[in-house]
Amino acid sequence: MKPAVLIVGADKGGVGKTTISRTLLDYMTSRNVLARAFDAEYPRGSLKRFHPNVTEVIDITAVSDQMKMLDTLASSERRVSIVDVRAGQLSNTLRAFTDIGFFDAVRSGEFKFALFHILGPSVASLEEIADVMPYTGGKNYFAVKNFINETSFFEWDPAVYDSYFKKAKGAVEMNIPKLNEMAYEQVDLSGVPFSTFIKNKNAQGHLASNSLVLRGYVRTWLKQTSDEFDRVGLIERLTDE
């Protein structure tokens, strides 16, 4: 398998980027694909809190950190690198990647690439699509509607919505379903991957005392998100030659 970079980002904050990165890490593990993550929320790093062993916090605007990430793609045994871009930095990051020549390398088949663009409920989110999508060359661009916090996409008039998506040729739409608030909070408090919470383990791998009901909610929800990644053929897209 060729090294693959998955960028998760949005130009707006509070749309649940990190949640999507976490589900991606769990999904890769469930499909026996080794993955690592870069948390660009430097210096805080909320993704690192959940996946400390595979996550590195980086400042994506710093050249040394860009090298740390991109120059190790080919050598790392972890073939998939998930980059959780800080809110509002998606366009900048993509521009920086272009300047480095990353997308040229993708086009020449050196790396695989996918972009998960997390959409918020406002129309402004739809406008981001036109800014962000061209970088991907229309390939493996996922427009993710994240319902995890019951964000209602009420501002989207179907006609407006369609017009944006018609322009965005090749865009793949994804829906991440809502997770029960109490379950979400409990995982948040535990600070472990969703899959660990389901197995009733804590960060040290010891038996936890998570509620059976809340574990059930998380299990069902994670299965749904995993089905969604299956539906869009994520693994196939990353492994096809």
Next chain:
Amino acid sequence: MPDKMHCIIVASPRGRTGKTLLARLIVEHLLLAGVPHVIFDTDAVERKLASFFPDKTVVVDLDRVPDQMKLFDTLAAPMRMTQVIDLTHRSFRKFFSLMRDIDFVAEAKANGIEPVIFFVPDGEVDSYEQGMALRDQFRDSGFVLVRNDALGEPSRESLRNSSFAGFVSHTPRMVLPRLDTFFLTAIGDPKLSLSDFMRRSLAREAPSRLAPDQMSIAYLSREARAGITVWLQAAFNEIRRVLQEADIRRDILAQERPTAEGE
């Protein structure tokens, strides 16, 4: 080794099918048999079962997540108690979808608790269909088909239905015998302990020895009380028998599939 504890779920997709009466009889049976138990009433509005056993019934509203946790997290916890759940038809779908999503059966079994569903169809086609779907969905749990005689015969449409036919050879099955409406009203007194009444009847105690909490039936004739005794005896026998059958069936299944799941 002591018997496994049961998690008894009394369920029907319809209201007024005798669920609470059956749940109450099951509790009274456990009282007579000396089996430690805990009771859950899922009808937070009517609280009918809770009215009979106010001291040891937990009332839960399954529309609330904290109550879902109270119910299922308690049910699956390792404890040497049999659990009786009176499942209101309003929470029928919610309860079983939760039960499936949290893989309750596996969790309970791992803790030595054997789930048994007492399913009471109301005689209409869709209740047999839902019962069949339920049985297929929870193959690893016990499933008792209950015929409540008070509900009369199944509808003619049901008799031609494939789910109804699928249940014809189902075991374990039990009959809840019909009790005369007048007597039913008499035993409807929440203060009346049926197990206590039964114990006294079996000991052939004189009516004058009846406890004050049995006033609702104290004035019935000797024959009337004998009628209630016979009915109770039949109901208790049925409950005891199907619980045993469910255990036997479980043991046979466990032998057929020795590679039980588990981590």
